[in-house]
Amino acid sequence: xxxxxxxxxxDQDLRRLENMITEMGGLAEAQLADAINALIKFxxxxxxxxxxxxxxxxxLESEIDAFTINLIAxxxxxxxxxxxxxxxxxxxxxxxxIGDYAKNIAKRTLTLASTxxxxxSINTIARMAGxxxxxxxxxxxxxxxxDADKADAVRLRDLxxxxxxxxxxxxxxxxxxxxxxxxGRCTHLLFIAKNLxxxxxxxxxxxxxxxxMVHGTMPLDERPKSDTSVYTMVxxxx
Amino acid sequence: MNDTSAALVRPPKMEQAVNDEFSPIxxxxxxxxxxxxxxxxxxxxxxxxxKNRVTSLIGPSGCGKSTFLRCINRMNDTIExxxxxxxxxxxxxxxxxxxxxxxxxRARVGMVFQKPNxxxxxxxxxxxxxxxxxxxxxxxxxxxxxxxxxxxxxxxxQEVKDRLNEPGTGLSGxxxxxxxxxxxxxxxxxxxxxxxxxxxxDPIATARVEELIxxxxxxxxxxxxxxxxxxxxxxxxxxxxxxxGDLVEFGxxxxxxxxxxDERTQSYITGxxx
Numbered sequence: 057x058x059x060x061x062x063x064x065x066x067d068q069d070l071r072r073l074e075n076m077i078t079e080m081g082g083l084a085e086a087q088l089a090d091a092i093n094a095l096i097k098f099x100x101x102x103x104x105x106x107x108x109x110x111x112x113x114x115x116l117e118s119e120i121d122a123f124t125i126n127l128i129a130x131x132x133x134x135x136x137x138x139x140x141x142x143x144x145x146x147x148x149x150x151x152x153x154i155g156d157y158a159k160n161i162a163k164r165t166l167t168l169a170s171t172x173x174x175x176x177s178i179n180t181i182a183r184m185a186g187x188x189x190x191x192x193x194x195x196x197x198x199x200x201x202x203d204a205d206k207a208d209a210v211r212l213r214d215l216x217x218x219x220x221x222x223x224x225x226x227x228x229x230x231x232x233x234x235x236x237x238x239x240g241r242c243t244h245l246l247f248i249a250k251n252l253x254x255x256x257x258x259x260x261x262x263x264x265x266x267x268x269m270v271h272g273t274m275p276l277d278e279r280p281k282s283d284t285s286v287y288t289m290v291x292x293x294x
Numbered sequence: 295m296n297d298t299s300a301a302l303v304r305p306p307k308m309e310q311a312v313n314d315e316f317s318p319i320x321x322x323x324x325x326x327x328x329x330x331x332x333x334x335x336x337x338x339x340x341x342x343x344x345k346n347r348v349t350s351l352i353g354p355s356g357c358g359k360s361t362f363l364r365c366i367n368r369m370n371d372t373i374e375x376x377x378x379x380x381x382x383x384x385x386x387x388x389x390x391x392x393x394x395x396x397x398x399x400r401a402r403v404g405m406v407f408q409k410p411n412x413x414x415x416x417x418x419x420x421x422x423x424x425x426x427x428x429x430x431x432x433x434x435x436x437x438x439x440x441x442x443x444x445x446x447x448x449x450x451x452q453e454v455k456d457r458l459n460e461p462g463t464g465l466s467g468x469x470x471x472x473x474x475x476x477x478x479x480x481x482x483x484x485x486x487x488x489x490x491x492x493x494x495x496d497p498i499a500t501a502r503v504e505e506l507i508x509x510x511x512x513x514x515x516x517x518x519x520x521x522x523x524x525x526x527x528x529x530x531x532x533x534x535x536x537x538x539g540d541l542v543e544f545g546x547x548x549x550x551x552x553x554x555x556d557e558r559t560q561s562y563i564t565g566x567x568x
Contacts, residue, residue: 059566066565132524134551134563272553 066131073123073144074200077151080116081196084151085189087113087158088255092185094162095248096178098169106162113155120148136269143269147199150258150265154192157251164244171241177228181245184220184252187213191259198266207266208275210259217256218283224249225285233290253283320345320485320515321366326380328361328370335361337539339380343485343532348507348516350526350547353536354562359519362536363487366517367403368396384485401428404478408490410470412462412477417454420462420473421445424481440480448476449506468499475506479514486510488518492525504529523563527551535559 061067087106094102124145127133133141191210198206228242228249260279267275321343328336336358343349351359361370368389370376381388389399401424412420421441422431431437441458445451450472454465462473471491478486488507492500507516507529520526526533527547534544535556543550543559554560 059561061565063565134523134527134565135554135560137564138552 066137069123069127069131070137070140073120073127073141076116076120076123077144077147078196078200080113080120080148080151081192081199083109083113083116084154084158085192085196087155088161088185088192089189091158091161091165092182092189095165095168096182098165100166100169103162103165103169107159110155110159113152117148117152120144136272139269139272143265146265147262150262154255154258157255161248161251164248168241168244177224177231177242177245180220180224180227181249181252184217184224184249187217187220188252188255188259191217191256195259195262195266198263202266202270204267204270207263207270211263211267211275211279214256214260215280215282217253218281221249221253222282222284222288226288226290229288229290317344317347319343320385321517322383323362323365324381324383326362326365326378326382328358328365328379329375329377330373331375335539336365339541341534341541341544343515343517345515346511346513347532348511348518348530349532349534350530351517351519351534351536352521352523352526352562353542355521356538357536358539359534359536360489363489363517363519366485366487367400367405369400369405371396401481402483403485403487404481404483405487405489406471406474406478406491409494410467410474412465412470412473414461414463416459417445417462417465417473418458420477421480424477428481430481444476444480445473447479447510448472449502449509450476466499468495468502471495471499471503472506475503475510479510483514485515485517488516490519490521493521500525523551535562537562 087109090102090106093099094106124141127141131137191213195207195210197203198210225246228246232239232242264275267273319342323339323341323343326336326339327334339358339362341362351362353359364370365378365382366384366389370378378390382390384399384403387394413423415423418441421444422437425431425437425440431440442451442455445454450469453469454473462470465473471494475486475491492503495503504525507518510516518526518530530547532545533547533550535542535550535554535558537558543554543556545555550559551563554563560566
């Protein structure tokens, strides 16, 4: 932020909003890391804890909603302040969804824990998760630093996540073709991969909102897209 | 950038800004400098004011916004030491030119002040005075019509029609201000200048005047000086930000209040030390 406001309470409110977003983002980041860790190790204890911890993220979202509504009503923010407040409100929604995806991965981990692993899929998922985790970290850094260039760079990285998801999709379909007994497990893994892919989309959306917060406009260029899974068929019907 | 993305960037207009499309220029100021004695109050101001739009002038006290407003109907002529340079065209004619009679100009360019200042006369005479001295009414019926029309336009008719002979000063502050607006309307102006018209009014009276401004822009070009940025945001389609005698930024009101281009505008409207 530029100079301080004449009313110092206003600055405190804006900082508090930023702190809540950062805390919420940090929690979601940790939840996702834990969810992947629990999946790889089939750690049911950790997975159970993740499901429980999601409530904190949900509660923070409600707090941010109430806080921004008050801030708009009482401070009547303008220009960059207005953009910061609105962006905070919308980013909180994105982060809440990311938290839900981590929780969903943990729930599926509890289901999968009793089954043997399937090929290299878990490793591919772990790789995909690593990309997404780095994106979360960078997008939160960009938010705190009000760094639109960094946010724009994160936005473009979603392409790699989509590509990996498309190849994972094909891989898991192939396993299911080979052995119908694997359909249950593979479907859960497919949903886990989809959760990660959607997490990448929400991070992209956060990155675009940061761009808006800084510049007052949405990024103009079309983002490269490469989720080919929607066109993918494997097996006799293809 | 294709058409779709352009549409996304341009947000949908709010109700108050529906008539926000570009309108012909009514008043065009170019390179206006104003001096009070040795002190320069305005530096090289160039600003186009569109017809049938509300243009608000904002900025901290002493920034020159009222000085600029007063140039538009040559109110500064009345100040001995004041000197205006540059040109201000109204419908293409320089309003400081020899062919312009300041008295006629002030009928074309009406003004409403910060503090309601009705004449110490009846409500009727407050409105009738202008049309009478400008010879606009041939008979009593015409004058009655002008009075009724002006009060209706100012949203005051229903409240005062049964007491037109009572003194204007007996009305409430908000009513007095609307009476002054009616008085400005009575001489059929093209432009109405308002210098902080609501700063002495309570929020309800302010809302009534703002609603009136919104209606009046269908027929008049309005320039308003206001200290309330929320008011500028609510009533105007164009906003000019003045600072220390300079015009810092001028543009669509929605843009000025959501994404000002100049750091100084940003600091001022967000309540930071400028």
